[in-house]
Amino acid sequence: MSHDIDNTKRALRADLRERRQTLSQAQLEQAGQGVKAQLDALVERLGARSVSCFLATSTEPDTRPFVEGAVARGIRVLLPVTRADGLLDWAVAEKDGGITEGMFGLPEPTGELLGPIAVNDVDLMIIPAAAVDESGMRLGWGRGYFDKTIGSMERCPPVYAVIFDTELLPDVPREVHDQPVTGIVTPTRTLTFAANDR
Template sequence: MPADEIANHKRALRAELRERRRNKPFVTMERETEQLTAQLKALVGDLRATSLSAYLSAPTEPNTRPFLNWAREAGIRTLLPISRIDGLLDWTTGDGETEIVSHLGWPEAAGELLGPMAIDEVDLILVPASSVDRSGMRLGWGKGYFDKMLGSMGKWPPVFAVLFDDELVDEVPRERHDEPVDGVVTPSRIVPLSKRSKAWGLPEA
């Protein structure tokens, strides 16, 4: 498929997924937040992670905030991304309270900047996504920040995308710069997808 057709396909899929998320009932979001938090805690336990990177979820995304509160209380060092104008992600641990709106319109933590390479020291990376396919290919939201980060890492700890259940699909359109993930976490399950994830002893979904 020509590159312009792939890009158009991606835009159409993202628009459909955004609309689906906007229309999700509040009571469903509340229930799925509780379920997702339990799955994320289980993933941390399964991988014996003592440090991780995650992100502050936007209102229509799977809600990571209760999990982040739990991680802070549990003493798990958590890095949160700060988007830079040059297209890179910087990192901070934040203070658990202060938030800003980034130049991209995303919620971000405020705090001391630790530099882009701080991500190399974590045991687990949690990333947002609009959808992921069964091969592990991730469809992001079109800005390229997380693909660039994953593609430039010196080390590669386990990488899991956080999704709603119906966003794990058979196939997503792929471009050369797109980076895969090792698995997904949804409200109902943890799904290992990469070959190396099979060696981590995660329960099969």
């Protein structure tokens, strides 16, 4: 059974990745502007003073303008750094902070590493996703870093996944270790799932 789910996930991720690669630079820039506006409003609504976010890849809605704006407003932003043991480390985003290519070719900060438990103090987590379904179940990219992080937190803050509008699906395949999210942020809206309101 698990093998079937794994194959279904793999096929869905491949389809979603292919769709993202067909987006033009103009569409990606517009998506990034929309996501920044939605994230700014979400941070304001929640009164978040410390957040975790990720540095988007070239086919994701760009999160860097949001991160830069948040840092400029005095909000503490933690950025993830992948580790070989399957855990995420964290570094504080800084104005003009360096970015390097981390494991799996992902953009990551070059600052001082704070350890995996640093994320326990944030008011809001903003994470990547391939898709999210209407119940709030998230389909990640298959490495399990964020599922592991969310699943291990004693007091998990609200968790919002950034996706394109077309990536909110009726249903996504799920396994026992998969973690739901509180809501999604797309270029046009922010949606909170009532069942997962942490």
